[in-house]
Amino acid sequence: MAFIIVLGILIVLVIWIIGMYNGLVRLRNQVKNAWSQIDVQLKRRHDLIPNLVETAKGYMKHERETFEAITKARSQAVEAQGVAEQGKAEGRLTEALGKFMLVVENYPDLKANQNFLALQEELTTTENKVSFSRQFYNDQVLQFNTRIESVPTNIIANMFGFKQSEFFEIEVATEREVPKVKF
């Protein structure tokens, strides 16, 4: 009798542990999936920039510095590895793009170019998608990390080596500055 009871308790315990483990795996996969969504959008952004530069070059003959800054920031962003580093590189790219867009204001012909307008819309939507998917990713990470830290799942997480995921933040220094307007 006692044996059956102990066996019953053991079975329940094992099922419970399996449930916790599977829950962690599910959350980890959600985090991975959310990250791949960001990755798609970042790649898309990197692909758009050469097109943008090509289209603009014909109109902006005297802005070599701006173009160089963008191209450099882009190649850094493409090469960046890891969530934190990628966040920083993307932040620099956002800054460079912001400066570029300010310069574009001085070239009305470029602003009226159909091709450029289409590219601009693509860039806007890609930036939005990055920011929305980033929010979605960070939500998933928060959920996953909370689960890993809290009792009793933390025991399972330690046993099977589940590690906390990093939040993805794009740091943009210029956002805190007041933009200077020149006429």
Added chain:
Amino acid sequence: MWEIIRLNRRRSALLIGILGSVLVLLGGAIGYYLFPAEPASGIFYGCIIALGVWIFLLLTSMTSGEQILLATAGARQISKQDAPQLYNVVEEMKIASGLPVVPKVYIINSHVPNAFAVGLKPERAAVAVTSGLLSKLNRDELQGVIAHEIGHIANRDTLFMTMAGVTMGAVVILADLFLRGLWFSGGGNRRRSSKGGGQIEMIIFVLTILLAILAPLLSQLLYLATSRKREYLADASAAQFTRYPEGLASALEKISDNQEKNFSKSRTLAPMFIVNPMASWEGTSGLFSTHPPTAERVRILRGMTQGSSLQKYEQAYRSIVKEGLMAPATLKMAKEQGVRKADEKSKESHDPQKNLRQVKDLLHKVDGYGLITCGCGVKLKIPPKFKYSNVRCPKCNRMHDVSVALLAATMAAELAQNKNT
């Protein structure tokens, strides 16, 4: 998010259960009335027939409800090449809301701005916007409207609306048939045949008629009461998805300012639109309105100054309506989030006139109009069933051959259709 869906599911199931019981009760009463000799089998068959009608309608709506609704509104599917901005905004909101797939995008040819969403499952969802909406709103406003519609899909409102609409339709059909039948058969002729218990039969007779008259009204009231809350909830979701409540607020203002009488041909579609096509701006929030007054919705959205989370919407809602909207569990789950900056560039470059031209071109393209650009710069649009093989440019009198342009246009339209389906 999930809390809203769960609660919504439970409420929907309850409401549809109640509506279904009203339907079956009505069927039973009619059966009893029609076969007074055998009350038991009369009630039984009445109930069975009512259930049969209901299930038939439900199955029809399950298999092709979206297509029927979209066809009723005269909506046509478009692809990314046709309207890149609209399509992009839908994709953005898909990401923000975490829907499994990008909803299909439809356009309706009407200068009155409005939008609605359909879809029994998020996988089968579609959003439809009118050409007027596309031309009048800037990017941020369009995003707000699409977010509201996707909010309906994500909260499973579209499922509920379809199910409840169908059940309500069944009640109306049944009651209507019965009352009409009564009218033509000249009332209770067969009453006379049974001598005993005339009193009771008279009472049942009156009760049945009362039920037949009241059931449609009752079910409509129930339906409307819940549909208004859903609009507020979708507004809250929209603010949460876009992180920019002002976008939807100013869109609602524009949409409401541009409503006209006799836009929607069908009353059943009215509850599905973002702004009720049949009501005015201040509107009455009476028992019979599907939508809350737009002015109130705008005030609530503008009251969200400190953030764009569900909590902030709830606070703004409480300060204006003086009652709660969301369940505490939902609010506890929701995270705090700030308000993003306005997209100043899109606001500046927004040109309604130019937009209108683009949207018209888009509609022509979807309809398979041929396009000929004359040497003098005039663009000639040839309707798909143009009778003549040549057309004269109205400005410079040059003659153009129609057939090639028309063939290209029909082929492009067909290609687009095939790709979409």
